[in-house]
Amino acid sequence: MAIIGAGPAGLTAAVTAADAGCAVCVLDLGERPGGQFWRWGPATGDGRFHHGWPAFTALRDRFAAHVAGGRIDYRPGHAVFHVGRPRYGRMFRVHAVADDRRREHAAVEAAVVVIATGAYDRQLPVPGWTLPGVMSAGAAQALLKGSAVVAGRRVVVAGSGPFLLPVAAGLTQAGARVVAVVEAGQPLDYLRHPAGVAAAWRKLPEAGGYLARLARHRVPLLSRHAVVAAHGDGRLQSVTVAKVGPAWERVPGSDRTLEADVLAAGYGFVPQVELLAEAGAGLRAVASEGGFAAVTGPDQQTAVPGLFAAGETTGVGGADLARIEGLIAGRAAARAVASVVGRDSGGAAGSARGPVVPDRRIERQRAALRRFAAVMDRVHAVQPGWTGWPDDDTVVCRCEEVTVARLRAAIDLGADDVRSVKLLARPGMGWCQGRICGQAVAALTAAHPRDRDGAGTPGHDETGHDETGHGDTGHDDAERAVSRPLAQPVPLRVLAELGRDDEDDAVSVD
C-alpha cells in the first residue's frame, strides 16, 4: 500500500494498515511526519503552539515503531507528482521527486493507494497582497508550529473561518501584537444551525480557549469586515479594513487603516485534489465558491477501485475528521490489499481478510463531524462581493504577474471561459500551476460584464480538449483546472528517466 501524505489522515491510515499486517510506503512532502496540522521541529518538539499534541505523539510513536520494524517504509521529502495505473496493470505506480536539494526520481508500486494530501489556505487577491509580509494564515502558523519563529511584530489576521482563531491565539502566545482578527463572515450564523454545531460539541472548548486568550490580550474581533487592500514600500506597512455586507460587498465610507508588518490571511482551505483528479477519482463541488473535493464511498474508496482518499481531500473538516477518515481508509485499504495480494501469495496481509464489519461508532463520529464541516462551509463560504475589492492593477496570478486589467482585456477580446482567459493572459501557468489564483480567476472572469454581443463562443471548450483523458462530460472548466498530469514541478532529467524506466507507463491512467 502507498499512502501520500503524513498528516493526521495519512499517519492514521498508515498505522492502521500496518497494524493489520500490510506493508505500507508513506510518501510525504514534509521533512517530518505530522503534516501541516502537526507541523513541528526540534524547537517545538515539546508541543508548544500545538493542539492535540498527546494524540500526535501517540500516533508518531506507533508510526516510528512500524518504521523501525520495517512494516512502514517512510519517505519524507517526496513531492509526489503522479499516481497512475499503467495500462492493463493491476498495480498503481506512484512517482515522486525526492529531496528538493537533489531532485531524484522515486517510484513506488502499490496495489492500493490512499491519498491524504490535505489542503492549503485560500487567499483572495487584493491591492498590495503581493507585498512581502502578506502571507497566508497557514504560513504564519507554520512558522510558529514548525520553527518557533513569529511572523511579525504587529499582525492583522484576516479572512473567514474558525482557523483564524488558533492562528491569532498562537501569535499572541508567541509575543506578537495581533492588531485585529478580521472575519468577513457572520459567526452568529452558527446559531442558525444548532444541530450541526451540537454534533461537534467537543470542538467548543477549543474555540473557547482561543477566544479567552484573545480577550486577555484585548485583541479586537471584527465580523463582517475584510482587509480590502495592503500597503507598503517594498514590504507591508498597513492594511485597509472595510465593513462588508452579507454578500461581502464593500461598504462605502467604512475604510480604516491599521498599521501592521504582517497580514496573515485565509478564506478557508482548498483541498489538494490534483493527484485524485488526474487519477480519475470523481470530484464534487463544495459549497464555498469554486472548491472541489474527492467523492468517496462509505469506506473512503473513490470511483477508482483501490484508490482511497482521506482527510481534507474529501472536504475540509479539520484534524479530528481527518483522523477518523484515515482510520476507516486504513482498515478498508488493508482489506483491499489482502484481496489483491493475498489471493496470489497468501501473504502477511491475510489477517486483514474477512467480511467487512462496519464500525458504527466511528461512522457516527464521522457523520457528526461532517455535519459540522458542512455548517462551517456555509457560514464562512466566500461570497461573490469580494470581486469588487481588487482594482485594475491588482495582481491576480502571482507567478505570472497577471493583473485584473489583463484578465479583463482577455475577456474583452472574446475569452469567455477560464481556459481561454488562461491562454490569452497566462494566469495559472506559472510555478504553482494555478493553485493560488485558479478560483480567483474563475470568479473574476464570471463577474466581468460582457457588454459586447458575440464575445466568446459559449461551449467551444467542449470540442477537442479533453486534457484529462477520461472522456467525462461532467468535467467543466473549474474541475478540469484542478487536474494536472504532473502535479508538481519535475526536472526534465527526471521526466527522461521516467520514459526509460517505465515504457508502459507513459503517464497514462487506467
Place this chain on the structure above:
Amino acid sequence: MPEQPRPRIDITVDGAAWSVPADCTIAAAFTEHGEPAWRRTRRGARPRGLNCGIGVCFDCLVTVNGMPGIRACLADVRPGDVICTEEGSGFGEHSS
C-alpha cells in the same frame, strides 16, 4: 515566555555571514533575521518572500548550495548552507 537561548548555526546569504537558529526552515531564518523578501520576480522585479508557507505557491524560492528553486518554507536550514536570493526564474536566464 521564558526562553532558553536557541542553538544557532552559521550560513551564508548572498555572500554575507548570518547566524540563524539551528532548528528552523530557511524561510523562518530569513524572517527571524528581519528580512521578509528574498526573491525578485521575472517580469516586474518585485520583491517576494513567504506566501503560502506550506510548499504550494513557490513564491519563496531560493538557491541553496547552487540548486535553484528550493522552497524556503519547506527546507530546513543546515550548517554551512550557501544561500542566494533569486532574480527572475532563478535559473540565470532572462525571460520576457
